[in-house]
Structure formats: C-alpha cells, structure tokens
Amino acid sequence: MTTFFSRSRHAGLLVLALILAILPLFLTNAFYYDVAIRIALNAIVVIGLNLLMGYTGQISLGHAGFYGLGAYASAVLTTHYGWPPLAALGAGAVATGLLALLLARPVLKLKGHTLAMATLGLGIIISIVINNETQWTGGPDGIGVSAFSVAGLEIAGEKSWYLVCAVLLLLVTWLALNLIDSPVGRALQAIHGSEVAARVVGVDTTRFKVRVFVLSAVIASIAGSISAHYIGFITPNLAGFFHSIELVTMVVVGGMASIFGSIIGAALLTILPQLLSSFEGWETVVFGVILMATMIFMPKGLVPSLASRSRKRAGTPTAPKAPAKPVQEV
Template sequence: MKFLHMRHRGLLLLALVLAVLPLVLPNAFYVDVAIRIALNAIVVIALNLLMGYTGQISIGHAGFYGLGAYASAALTTHFNWPPLAALAAGAAATGLLAWLMARPILKLKGHTLAMATLGLGIIISIVINNESQWTGGPDGMSVPAFTLAGMTIAGETSWYVVAAVLLLLMTWLALNLIDSPVGRALQAIHGSEIAARVAGVDTTKFKVRVFVLSAVVASIAGSISAHYIGFITPGMAGFFHSIELVTMVVVGGMASVFGSIIGAALLTILPQLLQTFEGWEVVVFGVILMATMIFMPKGLVPSIAQRLRSRRKGNN
C-alpha cells in the first residue's frame, strides 16, 4: 500500500510539474521541446510495459509510430477525413496488424524476437518509402491542421495542453495496469514464463495484448505528432527512431513508468544540448549512454531509488 501511495504521489507531482512548466519556460522553442518530450514519453511508457514489465524485446516500434502518422496524413489529405476519425482508423489498423503479427513473433525469444520486430519495422518503413503516391515517398508529405468540432488546435500553448493531458492519462493508465491482476501477470511472465504458465497465466494472451496496446499507443502518438509538426518523413518510422525509443526505456529504467518519462526527457533534450560539439555530438551521446549502462545498469530512476533506499537502511 505504501508503494502504491508513492506511485500516486508521483502522478500528482507530474501533474504539478506539467502545470507549472509552461509558466516558467522562457519562449516557444522550449515549449516545443516540452511537447516533443511528452509525446515521446507516451510511446516510451507503453513500450516499457512490453519490454520492462513483460520482458518482450521490440526494436521496431517506430514502424507503428510511423503508421499512425501516415494514416492521419494520408486520410486527411487524400480523402478529406476528419483528423480524429483518421487518428482512430490509424490506431485500429495498427492494432489489427500488431495482433496479426503478435502470435508468431512473440513465440520467439531473446535476439530472435528482437530481429523479428526489427524486420517488421523495416518492412513498414520500406512500404512508406515506396508508396509515394500516398505518402510522398522519401520527400515526405504535409499534414493538415488538427480540427475538432470546428476548432483548430494551433500554437505551442494549445498543443502543450493536449500533450500534457495525454501524458498524464497514459501515466495514470500504466500505473493502474501495473497494480492490477493483468500487471501482475505481465510481471510473472517476465520473471519466468514457465512458472507463470504453471500458475495458470495464459502467457500468449497477455503478451499479445500488451504488444497490441503498445503498438496502438505508438500509433496515436504518431498521429498527434504528425498534426503538431505539420510535416512528416519516413525517418520517423525508421530503424534509428526505434533504437531511440528503446534507449529511452533502458536509460530511464526498465519496469519504471516514471523512468520512461525521465528517459524520454533526457534523450529528447540531449541532441539539442550536444549540437555545440560540432560533429562530436554523437560521440558524446554514446559516452553518456555507456556511462549510464556501466554505473546504473538498471536505468536512472531504479538505480537512484535503490541507492536512496540503501542509505535509509544504513541510517536506521
């Protein structure tokens, strides 16, 4: 109960930070970075449910992100669909694809599972590149503004509210899922799939469901990002974006919802800060990641929390 209470205190703290943040950020550039952090964090939280809590590796989730973005772009541009309907259609199509692929893919384990998800992501990226009549091909395409009930969401302030509310909602859903029987089943699968089966857990069903959930969330975030940015390219569905998402999970902390947010924040801000190194930013970025993995192998948030608990025990 105490741990549950701490989690909900964390949610209240996150809500407070999100409420205060736009008041202290100096200009629109920083608000834009905050929006991108929130959208990345939404995807990373869902991916952490799959990787950190269930123990299933996926390095192709940028493909689902790209599907959502391009579904919204294509349906609103070529067929004049309302943006919300396009977003829902993209999420439904992505969920269906993830469900169809989940059963054969999730039978694999370890590096073979990673390669299968990588292959799925690469296939999605290739399709987006080749279907230029619908996607604009390698040049990308423009995305219409997001309108809802005759109102257009425009400007950093409005988009910040949307991103902050969605991040809070995703965090609340993830925390409640983890504390539910479903969450305990997912963690049992991570601990030992054989033991979970012996205990009566339908491991295939739960793995498929969390895979589909993480894919749908990635699709929705991709759609929102597409309308916010206003222009998309196939790179958002590419391999390197998938690696970025996985790195955010690992650096922030596996099996840590708030670690996902910290990881997304750090790895969204770092490229901006490292631009001053003029060509060496990738090297510095790699050194930071290596240092994190060497000295904090569980990720930032779990490692810091463990050290704080150890100090308290030592003081007592």
C-alpha cells in the same frame, strides 16, 4: 508492501501533474515549448514500450513502425480523403492494433535475439512500404499534414499543443500505473520473471503477451498521429530503424519496468542532442559516452538505480517481485 509502492506510484502521478502545470512558467519562447511537446510525445510512446519490454520482458526493435503507421494514417486520410483528424487518428489506431494483433502470436513465440530480429524486420518492412508508396505517402520527400481540429475548433500554437500533449501524457501514465497495479500487471511481471513459472501458476502467457503488444502498438500509433498534426509535415524517418533504437534507448536509460523512468529517459534523450549541438561534430561521441557511463554505473537505468540507493539509505524494503500465487483472469 504492495500498497506502499502503489501509493508511491500515484503520488508520483500527482508530482508529474504539478510539474506539467507549472512548467509553462519556465517556457519563455516557442523553442522551449517545442522541446517540451516532443518530450511528452516521446514519453507517451516509451511508456507503452516499457510495458512491453520492462514489465513483460519482450523485446521490440520496430516500434517506430507503429509510430509511423499512426502518423501516416492521419496524413493520408486527412490529405487524400478529407477525413476529420480525430476520425483519422482513431482509424490509424484501430488499423495498427489489428496489425499488431495479427502479428503478435507468431512473433511473440520467439525469444531473445530471434524476437529482436523479428520485430526489427517488421519495422523495416513498414518503413520500406512508406518509402515506396509514393502516390499516397509522398515517398522519401514526405507529406504535409492538415491542422488538427475537433468540432471546428483548431488546435494551433505551442501553448495549445503543450496542453494537449501534457493531458495525453498524464492519461497514459495514469492508465499504465493502474495496469501495473492490476492482476494483468502482476501477470505481465510474472511472465518477465519466468514464463514457465507463470504458466504453472495459471497465467495464460500468450494471451497477456499479445494484449500488451497490441496496447503498446496502439499507444505508439496515437502518439504518431498527434505528432504528425503538430509538426505538419512528416517523412519516413519517423518509422525508421534509428528512431526505434532511440525509443529503446529511452526505455533502457530511464529504467526498465519504471513508468516514471520512461518519462525521465524520454526527457533526457530528447534534450541532450540540443545541449550537445555546440560540440560541432563531436556531439554524437559525447552522447555515446554519457549513455555508456549511465549503463556502467546505473545498469538498471536512472530511476530504478537512484530509487534503490535511496531505499537502502532509508532502510525501506525494495519493490516486490512477481507473485508466486495464481493470477486472477481478466
């Protein structure tokens, strides 16, 4: 049964690669390319966040803070110190990972609403620091970001950026799918099912929670750096509370514990504001109604709900739950 779902996931990866390959045929102008690039960047962050929330059951309401750290690391290091963009991206990812590692153990000891409040506070602190350090970050006015270049080759134009973001999305999706199918992934799902039961069967719950927290933070940082270079100008809103809520909503709407649900959720919530802009002031209300309807009629999220209904009609067994046997240490 596990092999069946593993093959289904990797077949989905091939479908995703095919969609990303043919999508440029339908992107007829720069605006459509811009939306596609933003979808890919959001999906990358949401995949990492879903590993933390959907598969491990750990809530984070401050993930935009890690996204903002990556973006501002690239902006500050390239603008003020003349670092190569790739080096700045790597330094931002390492610094974000170290910060996440430092905070993970005390924060992840909390559960439920207390964990949510702690991660919310972390995101708010990062946002305040970015706003106040005006000599480095430009404060509320924002800061310009230099073009992204590697070995003298500059990435410019929507088509080039689409290629970069599409390849990065495929890579992150592939890594996430392989992580889920590994002993580490089974341990994460066991923790989500019951942390006490996971300890009983030999899972070092603290170590695995810290690992996935750091991994999701680093993924968010890398996406933030890429986004900063693509946009060319960033403001503290990248690290704000509302951006964190948007990311969490993408996870929930697309489907908890669903990698492809993360991509669908990111695509839907990135496109919807554009489609609803014609409602002139009512777009937020319509947006809220759509989200409420999704949660009422598909509480597990779009992809898991639709997949469950499809399996019931076809008589296919549902996805296996966390194993009740000892998990191999990694």
